[in-house]
Amino acid sequence: MxxxxxxxxxxxxxxxxxxxxxxxxxxxxxxxxxxxxxxxxxxxxxxxxxxxxxxxxxxxxxxxxxxxxxxxxxxxxxxxxxxxxxxxxxxxxxxxxxxxxxxxxxxxxxxxxxxxxxxxxxxxxxxLVGPSSLLLAVMSSGLNGQSFAFNGYLPTDAAQRAKRIKQLEDRSRQEKQTQLLIETPYRNGAMLEALATACNGTTLISVATDLTLASEAIKTQTATKWKNDIAAGKTPDFHKKPTVFLLLAD
Structure with missing residues (x-):
C-alpha cells in the first residue's frame, strides 16, 4: 500500500x-x-x-x-x-x-x-493547515475576497510590465475581481512604482509584506496616494522582503 x-x-x-x-x-x-x-x-x-x-x-x-x-x-x-x-x-x-x-x-x-x-x-x-501569503494578503487588504486571481510574476521589461498591469486593471474593473501578483523581493520598489504609475488614480493597491513575521506590514490605498508617497520618499520598508501586491479597480 x-x-x-x-x-x-x-x-x-x-x-x-x-x-x-x-x-x-x-x-x-x-x-x-x-x-x-x-x-x-x-x-x-x-x-x-x-x-x-x-x-x-x-x-x-x-x-x-x-x-x-x-x-x-x-x-x-x-x-x-x-x-x-x-x-x-x-x-x-x-x-x-x-x-x-x-x-x-x-x-x-x-x-x-x-x-x-x-x-x-x-x-x-x-x-495540512498552515499560512498562505496569498490568502492572508486577500484577508488583510480590504479588497474583494469573493473573487480574486493570482497572476504570479509580471514581465521585467518596463513597457511590457506596464501593459500587463493595465490588462489586469481592466480585468479587475470588468469582473470586480482582486488581482494578486508577486515580485522578486529586491524589485519590490520598482513594482510598486509601476503599479502606482500605470493604474488609474482611484484604483486601490494593497501591499502586504512579511506576513506572520514580526516585521509584518500591510497597507491599502489608492494609486494616487501611493504615487504621492513614492514622490515624498515614503515607500514601505519592503526591500528584499517577501511581498504580495493586490489591486482592485473601481
Whole structure:
C-alpha cells in the first residue's frame, strides 16, 4: 500500500528560535507533531527545510536525527523526468512530506507537479493547515475576497510590465475581481512604482509584506496616494522582503 504525501506548511520567512515558541502562532500543534514523525521530505530548498525541522524539533522530537532525515529537492530546475524517483519511496509504502521554501506547498510552488503525479499513481494526498501569503494578503487588504486571481510574476521589461498591469486593471474593473501578483523581493520598489504609475488614480493597491513575521506590514490605498508617497520618499520598508501586491479597480 502506498504511503501518504503530506503537504506540510512552512513559515513565510526566517523566524528566530530565541523568540520562544514562534511556531505556535503559525502552525497547529498537530501539524508540527505529524511533521516530526516523517523521515522523508521533498522540498523546494533543503537548507530552509533543515532550519524548519530544527524549529519543529524544539517542540516535538524528530523521528530520526536531522542528518539522517532524507530531503530530496524539487524546484523550478527539476525536470519532469526526475519526479517519479521522488515518489518511489511513497510507492514502496513510506510516508513523505512536501515542503515549499515558504508557506503552503503546491501554491505558486513547483511541488504542484509532484502532487499531480501522486494522484495519477493513486497516492493519498493530505494538505495540512498552515499560512498562505496569498490568502492572508486577500484577508488583510480590504479588497474583494469573493473573487480574486493570482497572476504570479509580471514581465521585467518596463513597457511590457506596464501593459500587463493595465490588462489586469481592466480585468479587475470588468469582473470586480482582486488581482494578486508577486515580485522578486529586491524589485519590490520598482513594482510598486509601476503599479502606482500605470493604474488609474482611484484604483486601490494593497501591499502586504512579511506576513506572520514580526516585521509584518500591510497597507491599502489608492494609486494616487501611493504615487504621492513614492514622490515624498515614503515607500514601505519592503526591500528584499517577501511581498504580495493586490489591486482592485473601481
Amino acid at each position: 502506498p504511503g501518504i504525501l503530506y503537504l506540510v506548511p512552512n513559515t513565510l520567512g526566517p523566524v528566530d528560535a530565541a523568540d520562544g515558541d514562534v511556531l505556535a502562532t503559525i502552525l497547529p500543534a498537530e501539524v508540527q507533531a505529524l511533521a516530526a514523525r516523517l523521515d522523508y521530505f521533498v522540498a523546494e530548498n533543503a537548507k530552509t527545510t533543515r532550519a524548519f525541522l530544527k524549529l519543529i524539533n524544539a517542540n516535538y522530537p524528530l523521528a530520526k536525527p536531522l542528518q539522517e532525515i532524507k530531503i530530496a529537492e524539487l524546484n523550478v530546475n527539476t525536470e519532469a523526468a526526475a519526479l517519479p524517483a521522488l515518489l518511489a519511496p511513497l510507492l514502496a509504502g513510506q510516508d513523505a512530506g512536501l515542503i515549499s521554501e515558504a508557506g503552503v506547498p503546491a501554491v505558486a510552488d513547483p511541488g504542484a507537479n509532484l502532487v499531480r503525479l501522486a494522484h495519477q499513481h493513486g497516492i493519498q494526498v493530505r494538505p
